[in-house]
Amino acid sequence: MTYKLVRIPKGNGGVRRIFIPDARTKRFQRSAIPGLEALALKVCPKNVVHGFWPCRNCVTNAQQHVGYRYTVSMDLKDFFDSCTFEKFRTALHLDDEDSLKSMLACIAIRSNCFHSDVARQGLPSSPAIANICAAPMDHAILDALPFALYTRYADDLTLSCNCLTVAKRIMDVVPAIAEKYEFEVNPRKTKLQWSGAGRRIITGVAVDDDGVHPTRKTRRLVRAAIYKSRLTGKLRHVRRAQGLAEWAECKPPNIGKKAKLQAAKEPQDAFRIALEAARFA
Numbered sequence: 001m002t003y004k005l006v007r008i009p010k011g012n013g014g015v016r017r018i019f020i021p022d023a024r025t026k027r028f029q030r031s032a033i034p035g036l037e038a039l040a041l042k043v044c045p046k047n048v049v050h051g052f053w054p055c056r057n058c059v060t061n062a063q064q065h066v067g068y069r070y071t072v073s074m075d076l077k078d079f080f081d082s083c084t085f086e087k088f089r090t091a092l093h094l095d096d097e098d099s100l101k102s103m104l105a106c107i108a109i110r111s112n113c114f115h116s117d118v119a120r121q122g123l124p125s126s127p128a129i130a131n132i133c134a135a136p137m138d139h140a141i142l143d144a145l146p147f148a149l150y151t152r153y154a155d156d157l158t159l160s161c162n163c164l165t166v167a168k169r170i171m172d173v174v175p176a177i178a179e180k181y182e183f184e185v186n187p188r189k190t191k192l193q194w195s196g197a198g199r200r201i202i203t204g205v206a207v208d209d210d211g212v213h214p215t216r217k218t219r220r221l222v223r224a225a226i227y228k229s230r231l232t233g234k235l236r237h238v239r240r241a242q243g244l245a246e247w248a249e250c251k252p253p254n255i256g257k258k259a260k261l262q263a264a265k266e267p268q269d270a271f272r273i274a275l276e277a278a279r280f281a
Contacts, residue, residue, distance in 0.1 A: 001025045003115055006122070018122035019115055028112045029125040036113075036128035043091055043135040045142055050203075051154035052127030055253045061153045062205035062212045063252070068149065068160035070167040071200045071207075074174060075189035079155035080121040082183050083133040085114050091135045130154070137181040144173050153203045157185075167192055205250055214248035222248050 004020040021029065037054070050061035065071055076082070113119065119126040119133070134152065141150050141157075148161040148170055157178075159170045171192065175185040199206040199213065206213040214222075225241035 001112065003120075016121070019120040020122055021124075025112055026124060028108070029123055032109065032113060032125050033128055036125055036132070039092065040128050040131045040135070044131055045135070045138050048138050048142070048150055048152055049131055050151055051156070052131055057253055058153055058203035059205055059212060059250050060252045061151050061156075061158065062202040062207050062250075064149060064151050065158060065160040065200070065202055065207050066211055067209050069162045069195050070164060071158060071160045071193045071195075071202060072167055072170045072174075073189075073191045073193070073202065074157040074159075075186045076155040076157065076178065077184040077186045079183070080126055080130055081118055083119040083126070083130045084182075085110055085117040087133040087182065088114075088119070088129055091132045127154075134181075134183070137178060137183060140177045140181065141174060144177060145170060156203055158202050212250045214250060218244065218248050 001024070002022045003025075006018040006020060008016045008018060010016050040049075040053075047064070050056040050058070050064075110117070113123065113125040113129060115123070119129040138150070138152060141159075145159065145166075147163070147166055148159045150157070150159050152158070157174060159174065161167055161170070171190065175187075178185050193200040195208065199208045199215075201207075201215060204215065204218075206215045222241070222244045225237065225244050229237040229241040
């Protein structure tokens with residue numbers, strides 16, 4: 001088993017490390033995704049996770065926060081590198097390796113889906129594993145802050161409330177909970193937004209009392225891309241303009257008419273139906 005390490009420069013001057021597995025390892029990791037997602041469905045809070053989750057995206061994440069007065073946005077440092085095999089076992093409430101073997105083929109998962117016992121960024125199985133590793137932290141935040149709405153999109157934590165006192169408590173409590181579960185909140189990326197100052201920006205989407213909207217930055221990019229595509233006529237500029245225009249519509253994922261009808265008839269199983277629709281579409 002071999003991995004290719006690719007370093008991608010980040011806007012803040014740092015470097016993002018992406019691990020690319022060899023073909024055989026990648027096939028195994030992809031084959032493990034349905035089982036890992038099924039485990040994530042069992043251990044993750046049902047209405048919290050919106051990143052790496054079937055039929056959810058950054059738009060559905062932002063939609064949950066419509067109508068609130070205050071929003072606290074936080075970012076976890078080195079999220080994937082913080083997701084270790086030990087956290088994975090703990091999140092699944094498995095105390096010994098024999099139990100894990102019978103449930104999840106422990107040796108194969110550990111050797112093929114972890115690099116040096118870490119769910120590295122770039123591995124196909126890492127998103128589902130990361131959600132499982134973060135599940136205990138998610139539950140703890142929900143228990144500690146019952147008067148706030150909490151969602152997580154990968155390493156972006158968003159909490160909304162209608163009281164400034166609660167918002168200030170969020171900023172004190174969440175970093176301590178994250179530290180308890182061996183994650184770290186980046187204080188430089190922690191932001192408190194008030195609806196009275198304008199639309200709140202949540203995972204790249206503008207939110208107000210009426211719904212979600214494209215941000216000003218997105219609208220500027222769309223106008224620039226359309227102008228450039230008309231000026232040059234080059235296919236890559238046309239595709240960029242089309243992609244940005246699609247993104248600016250702020251659409252939630254589409255699970256199809258059949259799945260929507262089934263979910264309407266069986267609301268208690270709506271999430272499972274959406275999961276299966278996304279997996280087999």
